[in-house]
Amino acid sequence: MKYFLLLALFLLHSCATLGGKEPSEAELNAQAAKAYEEVKSKSKISTNAEWTAMVQRVAQRIARASGENFQWEAILIENPEPNAWCMPGGKMAVHTGIMPVLQTEGALAAVMGHEVAHATKRHGQKRYARAMQGNLLGVIVAGASVVGGQLLCKSSQCRLLTGLGGAAAGFAVAFFDRKFSREDETEADQAGQIYMAKAGYDPAESIVLWERMGAAKGGKSAPEWLSTHPSDERRRSNLRNWLPSTQEIYNQSPQKFGLGENIR
Numbered sequence: 001m002k003y004f005l006l007l008a009l010f011l012l013h014s015c016a017t018l019g020g021k022e023p024s025e026a027e028l029n030a031q032a033a034k035a036y037e038e039v040k041s042k043s044k045i046s047t048n049a050e051w052t053a054m055v056q057r058v059a060q061r062i063a064r065a066s067g068e069n070f071q072w073e074a075i076l077i078e079n080p081e082p083n084a085w086c087m088p089g090g091k092m093a094v095h096t097g098i099m100p101v102l103q104t105e106g107a108l109a110a111v112m113g114h115e116v117a118h119a120t121k122r123h124g125q126k127r128y129a130r131a132m133q134g135n136l137l138g139v140i141v142a143g144a145s146v147v148g149g150q151l152l153c154k155s156s157q158c159r160l161l162t163g164l165g166g167a168a169a170g171f172a173v174a175f176f177d178r179k180f181s182r183e184d185e186t187e188a189d190q191a192g193q194i195y196m197a198k199a200g201y202d203p204a205e206s207i208v209l210w211e212r213m214g215a216a217k218g219g220k221s222a223p224e225w226l227s228t229h230p231s232d233e234r235r236r237s238n239l240r241n242w243l244p245s246t247q248e249i250y251n252q253s254p255q256k257f258g259l260g261e262n263i264r
Contacts, residue, residue: 028125029071029089036073036091044078046096052076054105054261055094055112058199062112063090065198068120074112082216086115088124101216105260106196106205113192113199113206121191123184189235190242197250200257204247207239 023031046052059074070090082098092115094108102108118124180188189206197203214232250256 025088025122025125032087032089032091032124033071036087039077039093040075043075043093046076046078048076048096051096051099051263054108054263058105058109058112058260059092061199061201062109062116062195065113065195066116066120070119082213084111084115086112086119088119088122090116090119092116099263101212102209103212103263104205105263106201106258107209107212108263109196109199109201109260110192110203110206110209113195114188115192116195117188117191118180118184121184121187123180123188126181126184186238189238193239193242193246194249197246198253200250200253200255201260202258203239203243203250205259207236207243210235210239 055074055076059072063070063072068090072090072092074092074094076094076096079095080097081095082101084092084094084098086092092112094112098111099108102111193203193206196206210232
């Protein structure tokens with residue numbers, strides 16, 4: 001009950017901060033930028049020069065291929081969790097734990113293309129809107145609460161953001177502790193494959209990527225109807241269906257990097 005009341009006060013404060021309305025894109029991007037700075041200040045940034053250089057060049061190429069004029073930024077975080085993300089407005093991060101799974105620069109381009117697509121397709125705005133419209137019980141079930149002005153939530157990345165409050169804290173919960181819809185994930189898969197092809201990376205590597213991700217999970221995944229993510233099998237099938245058109249985009253790319261460098 002104590003957490004319920006504290007969370008209610010937090011959400012009322014967030015709504016008041018935004019005038020009782022969903023934030024504009026500029027407001028949400030500002031909240032994302034604030035959360036990103038907090039992540040950077042509290043995370044261990046990788047000192048692996050080779051991996052960092054790879055993340056930076058892939059991020060720049062994918063960002064250009066997307067055609068969006070965001071304030072792009074990318075970091076490589078020391079974190080064993082195999083993950084990557086891109087906030088609204090173009091603030092990106094890759095975890096070191098995903099790099100050995102990827103094996104190639106092309107696979108990294110597939111992952112970053114997918115995450116960038118979440119930003120360019122404004123999926124974060126949709127997720128934030130769903131969080132704002134949800135009832136208090138739904139947010140509590142999602143694992144979020146605010147105690148003594150500090151944010152408590154499930155994901156390891158979200159737990160770093162203990163200094164945030166108000167609307168920025170609301171963004172952190174919505175972004176890190178709530179999932180994209182299955183439709184958003186599928187749209188990001190397709191757009192991400194296009195972005196990597198435009199950037200000069202072989203789009204066929206996006207299919208191999210999900211085979212590697214499946215192997216890394218030991219073949220364990222929830223049935224598709226229990227998950228907001230498409231199954232690995234559905235993802236690979238979709239990517240194969242899209243490949244002929246994205247292969248044409250790749251063939252027209254002025255620079256071709258193929259699979260890029262191997263990840264060692």
